Amino acid sequence: MKEWKMKGNSILALCAMCAVFAAKGETNLVHEVIKRTHVSAYADIETAYWARGAIADKRPYSAQFADLSFDLNPFGRIGGYVWSVSSLATSGQSATRRNAYNEFDYAVYYGYGLELAEDWTLETTIAKKWVVLPGYRPHVHSFSEWDISQSLKNPYVTPYYLLRRAYHGQQWCYWDVGLTRSWKFLEDFTFTATFFGEFGDSRHFAAQYGANPHGNGRYSDGLMALNLLLRLDYAVTENFGIFAFVHQFDVVSSDARAALGASSKPETVKDLTIGGIGVQLNF
Incomplete structure (x- = not known):
């Protein structure tokens, strides 16, 4: 009987140990999931809305963005995001836009960073995106696209x-091709300069500028516009920051400039300096 009692106590102790280890395992799993999950978001106000080689709205608007991603290390990362913009004015636009520009985008993506050498990483992201334009151009109120982006991160200039x-x-x-460089100073400040060109096929030219x-009313594939973006970030805390930027936009295609010059739409702009301020969160 004593022997059976000892065996019973041993079994109970073993079960207790298993329960403790299982609880620790679950705790470790939860911690690992939290560690691999990343959240970022921002909200800003801008003086005009630039999009794909054209000014979609030359009046002030607000933008909101939220991204959720999960680290699959060493197999890259997966995630999704939502982004929306809305005009802050209700006049001064074409009737087809119902005097207000609103847009809602959402996407899912996969990204991977290939380390080529110390401090040199090739970042690749593939995304499936849906764009919804409520109340604007009813015949093209929404569309879908595939996005592919790559950047060569390094200590110097990132192409x-x-x-x-x-x-x-x-x-x-549509292609966006450019160079970017960031400088940190005074511990909590980061200044970033980005210079890029925007290219499109003939169909994209027509979609953005009209005939x-x-x-014969057609365009050739090629360069649409040049851009210079200067941005200043201030990290208020580890997870919260504020930013401000100025963006110089110029249409350089002679055909596109001619099309914009011939247009009577109030939002038509060939060149514009855009400014914005906002707040951001990162976890």
């Missing part, structure tokens, strides 16, 4: 490109 291919609701290709007033 990058973004390819956007719309295939449902609209049909076009070409030269020749």
